[in-house]
Amino acid sequence: MEAFVSRFVDRVTIHVAAGDGGHGCASVHREKFKPLGGPDGGNGGKGGDVQLVVDPNVHTLLDFHYRPNASASNGKPGKGGMRNGAQGEDLVLPVPDGTVVLSPDGEVLADLVGVGTTFVAAAGGRGGLGNAALASKARKAPGFALLGEPGEQLELVLELKSVADVGLVGFPSAGKSSLISVLSAARPKIADYPFTTLVPNLGVVTAGETVFTVADVPGLIPGASEGRGLGLDFLRHIERCAVLVHVVDCATLEPGRDPLSDVDALEHELAQYTPALKAEQGGVDLAERPRMVVLNKMDVPEARELAELVRADVEARGWPVFEVSTASRDGLRELSFAMAAEVERYRAQLPPPEPARVVVRPTAVDDGGFTVEPDPEVEDAYVVRGEKPERWVRQTDFNNSEAVGFLADRLAKLGVEDALAKQGAEPGSQVTIGSMTFDWEPSTPAGVAGVLGRRGTDLRIEHDDRVSASERKAAKKARRSSLDESGRFLEDQD
Known part of the structure; x- marks a missing residue:
């Protein structure tokens, strides 16, 4: 007869991945006799968090030993008609009382003592804004939307330290x-x-x-x-x-x-x-x-x-x-x-016990701080670091020239262009922000929106290979003029 031996595991390494945020939607309201009713693209949903919660019915970390990878669900993309995408579901992982969460370097991130104590191990990515939320006096009908941000992916070490007297x-x-x-x-x-x-x-x-x-x-x-x-x-x-x-x-x-x-x-x-x-x-x-x-x-x-x-x-x-x-x-x-x-x-x-309460310490995501430094690996190149510019780059669809122009406006308003100029950057210098590297072309003075073209384009972006409506109209007119009265092409009369 096979013997079953229970295992006690008190130290594991887990990999947690929060859900990605849903992309925003670029949509224009259309109905009969009202072909351009204004932008109505909804926002993308936030990705789900990965949470560790103390459960009185869990006494070992054995489950994490067999299943060390945990992922929350992604947020849904926005849709037209002002419909926002659904948020991703949070993934709740039960842990024993006395679990300590550490980084791979040994830094204590959380000490989970007491039933119900919760720690957000990985935060879900924010959903991207739809074009309805991006509309302004300068951009009444944006032809782009922001992308959802990726969720956090971390490697954590869980240690169980028994709560014994x-x-x-x-x-x-x-x-x-x-x-x-x-x-x-x-x-x-x-x-x-x-x-x-x-x-x-x-x-x-x-x-x-x-x-x-x-x-x-x-x-x-x-x-x-x-x-x-x-x-x-x-x-x-x-x-x-x-x-x-x-x-x-x-x-x-x-x-x-x-x-x-x-x-x-x-x-x-x-x-x-x-x-x-x-x-x-x-x-x-x-x-x-x-x-x-x-x-x-x-x-x-x-x-x-x-x-x-x-x-x-x-x-x-x-x-x-x-x-x-x-x-x-x-x-x-x-x-x-x-x-x-x-x-x-x-x-x-011991100090007198205090009633349990939820303490919210939001991260200052709108902190305008950033730094511009010369790239140590490339000559005449610069690296921009900061929460805001790196987040804006992650949200930008670089296949849409209008979205790229919107990013340029935001960076200029933040003061990145002025800082690059003070560092000695010249047009054509290589600039790296986050995971993107591009050639710097000064756009406009800080705080002044760029000249807008048709939806989905920006006049400051070169090499725009989109066929405009006027070009399509001219091509259609040329095709018609090449027909004779019988409806056949002139070249077919030979």
């Missing part, structure tokens, strides 16, 4: 899992060989009126802070703990090991570990956490004798010592109440 640390087979099983209703796997526990175990303990959670760190051995063994993968689970408890095996038969050397080795690893969370997020230096020492396996006579020898040395460090036996359950009541007292003391130091 008490963290149990100790060598493999020290009895951490057994201690959780007798203090709480948790039923972790227990065996008499090292590295039995391969995933962090959580248990809920009640001592009097205090309820707190206990977590263990599996496989913590010397060198764990440098990546040896399993400890480095699970040390993150005790960053938020109020108190750390050393569980020491007093009945070990391994040569060269004793309770004091075990504690010293583990303290060295804790001191070497650097929390990823900041102080305000509960991730202070582990060396500052209160300590307790549990001398375990007191049901073994040799263990009790060893405990009597080392107890005074441990107490000299200022740490409370408890002698317990998970087999006979001796000393567990005193230990649980001591843990509860430390947890209550830690909670009393």
Whole structure:
């Protein structure tokens, strides 16, 4: 019979892609006896966001391990008749409580604690404006619309840092899992060989009126802070703990090991570990956490004798010592109440909880700041950087000369042309904005709209190969004049 083994995943790398914004529509209202009723192209819809939301029913990042790619839906394009495109649906990804979102470089972007906490991992692209929204006194019937912006695409690292009050640390087979099983209703796997526990175990303990959670760190051995063994993968689970408890095996038969050397080795690893969370997020230096020492396996006579020898040395460090036996359950009541007292003391130091509220911090998309710098790779070339000009370039349909002329007007009004001139740019100089590179041709003084031609064209744009209405009319007249009275071409009379 096939055995199914549940997997616990607490660190994954995911790729999220928000939806693209829909393109705006360039349309003119037409009806009988009213062929040019004005622009009526609708705006494109906004692309969907990718959101991470804390879900109480999710306890691992396993789903992201198997499905690391997540994409939201795109916004719909606008239509004629002033019909705006539908917005793309947001993609909501449930994550466990205590999930930390990091950039690939290790920068903490969000600390998701508390059911319902939401983080927008990737923002959807804005929809493009239709020609109805672009109409003005200078452009009464624009023959173009703006393109929708692409949605954000990011690579994120998700780490699960368990929200536990008490963290149990100790060598493999020290009895951490057994201690959780007798203090709480948790039923972790227990065996008499090292590295039995391969995933962090959580248990809920009640001592009097205090309820707190206990977590263990599996496989913590010397060198764990440098990546040896399993400890480095699970040390993150005790960053938020109020108190750390050393569980020491007093009945070990391994040569060269004793309770004091075990504690010293583990303290060295804790001191070497650097929390990823900041102080305000509960991730202070582990060396500052209160300590307790549990001398375990007191049901073994040799263990009790060893405990009597080392107890005074441990107490000299200022740490409370408890002698317990998970087999006979001796000393567990005193230990649980001591843990509860430390947890209550830690909670009393925390600031009073504030009611959850939605904090909106919109990005200043209309910030007019930009820079013009010489291109370090190309001679007599310049690079324009800034939120506005780069966004305008993304929205421009470069197959439409009127749209290109509209972009030139916007850049001139923003002051980009003046800045290029001050940098020494001359007509024909290569200018790069975002992903587009083109030859600079000064259009008009800043703030003055360019001379308009027919819809969809701009007189400032050279090499316009569109056939105008007057040219089509002249060609039609020439064809008619080449016919004789019988309706045949003159050349056919030969």
